[in-house]
Amino acid sequence: MDRLAIEMLPPNAQHILESLNTAVVIFDKALRLSSINPAAEMMFKISANQMLGEDLSRLLSDSETLAASLRNTLDSGHPFTARNVLLTLVGGDHITVDCTVTPLGYARDNYGLLVELTRIDRRLRMAREETMLGQQVANRAMLRGLAHEIKNPLGGLRGAAQLLERELKDRSQTEYTRIIIHEADRLHNLVDRMMGSNQPLKKEPFSIHRILEHIAKLIAAEFPPTINLIRDYDPSAPDIIGDSEQLTQAFLNVARNSAQALEDRGEIKFRTRIERKFTIGKTCHRLIIRTDIIDNGPGINEELIDKIFYPMVTGKAEGVGLGLSIAQDIVQNHGGLIACRNQKSHTIFTLYLPVGD
Numbered sequence: 001m002d003r004l005a006i007e008m009l010p011p012n013a014q015h016i017l018e019s020l021n022t023a024v025v026i027f028d029k030a031l032r033l034s035s036i037n038p039a040a041e042m043m044f045k046i047s048a049n050q051m052l053g054e055d056l057s058r059l060l061s062d063s064e065t066l067a068a069s070l071r072n073t074l075d076s077g078h079p080f081t082a083r084n085v086l087l088t089l090v091g092g093d094h095i096t097v098d099c100t101v102t103p104l105g106y107a108r109d110n111y112g113l114l115v116e117l118t119r120i121d122r123r124l125r126m127a128r129e130e131t132m133l134g135q136q137v138a139n140r141a142m143l144r145g146l147a148h149e150i151k152n153p154l155g156g157l158r159g160a161a162q163l164l165e166r167e168l169k170d171r172s173q174t175e176y177t178r179i180i181i182h183e184a185d186r187l188h189n190l191v192d193r194m195m196g197s198n199q200p201l202k203k204e205p206f207s208i209h210r211i212l213e214h215i216a217k218l219i220a221a222e223f224p225p226t227i228n229l230i231r232d233y234d235p236s237a238p239d240i241i242g243d244s245e246q247l248t249q250a251f252l253n254v255a256r257n258s259a260q261a262l263e264d265r266g267e268i269k270f271r272t273r274i275e276r277k278f279t280i281g282k283t284c285h286r287l288i289i290r291t292d293i294i295d296n297g298p299g300i301n302e303e304l305i306d307k308i309f310y311p312m313v314t315g316k317a318e319g320v321g322l323g324l325s326i327a328q329d330i331v332q333n334h335g336g337l338i339a340c341r342n343q344k345s346h347t348i349f350t351l352y353l354p355v356g357d
């Protein structure tokens with residue numbers, strides 16, 4: 001049998017295959033697609049009508065490694081399971097799957113391969129995010145303790161310098177007490193900024209696109225016109241309930257980093273999408289708005305990428321390293337999360353915000 005379409009299976013088997021949540025594809029000996037169930041059509045974002053009989057390379061743009069493993073299985077007749085396999089779809093999207101390949105046939109006389117794929121990106125993402133949220137909470141607790149320990153003696157230092165200033169006979173020496181007072185104030189402000197805003201959230205409904213348009217104006221005013229701003233908005237995105245001022249700050253911190261990374265030339269895209277039944281930390285939200293801020297700059301330094309949401313982590317000579325930690329704090333106070341990744345020639349910061357049920 002060279003070609004095995006779902007329609008050729010007994011009706012029972014056909015029905016089972018079509019009802020499976022697991023993506024199942026069947027390839028013939030030449031690694032052409034013989035059969036694909038609806039779950040796999042969704043995963044690969046293709047329709048069976050267009051793709052049956054096509055080569056594996058038409059499903060994936062980086063099919064060589066998988067093709068080599070599939071050929072091995074055809075030759076050896078031994079099934080295999082691979083975990084955490086990163087696949088690139090022809091449209092450019094990346095997916096991570098666990099993959100089990102079973103030869104169809106007898107001994108070495110195989111007529112095809114049955115490939116089962118389970119998508120695990122969400123599971124991986126959730127595990128990563130849970131770790132990140134946990135670390136962020138631990139960090140904040142540590143910072144609060146540290147801030148307390150720094151601000152108390154600083155207050156003492158500043159007060160003592162003021163007293164000393166009053167006692168000074170030689171007025172020219174006030175230059176030194178001024179320096180103490182100024183530096184104490186600077187440190188005090190830095191600690192406050194590290195702690196993020198302690199203002200209660202002023203909640204009101206607002207459109208995410210209003211915020212993005214405001215930020216687009218600020219970026220256009222601050223950076224040269226050779227930085228091109230592109231909008232890709234989902235007009236059906238509902239209003240968010242939150243503190244629009246604080247969230248503007250969070251979005252601006254992210255967008256400003258993108259503009260800085262571009263060094264005067266390049267593209268920033270604001271993309272909004274809605275996602276249903278989306279889990280952030282331990283809460284499953286009915287509806288969230290996902291905003292991607294995408295630039296085509298050099299990408300995030302791989303050595304920094306796991307730490308950039310921590311305060312005082314910077315890759316810039318003049319950077320303080322507070323922008324992203326403040327942004328993450330604000331978004332998390334709204335029940336959301338910021339994630340980031342380098343993807344080919346793009347850097348993507350994604351801000352997830354629950355709409356509120």
Ligand SMILES: Nc1ncnc2c1ncn2[C@@H]1O[C@H](COP(=O)(O)OP(=O)(O)OP(=O)(O)O)[C@@H](O)[C@H]1O
Binds near residue numbers: 297300319321322324
């Ligand atoms: N779009 C981006 N492309 C490449 N690297 C980025 C991008 N956004 C952030 N980064 C990296 O993350 C680091 C941390 O960013 P963050 O905004 O927290 O601090 P900063 O920009 O260095 O300083 P600050 O925002 O306090 O002025 C940056 O220094 C940079 O190395």
Ligand SMILES: [Mg+2]
Binds near residue numbers: 256257
């Ligand atoms: Mg910054």
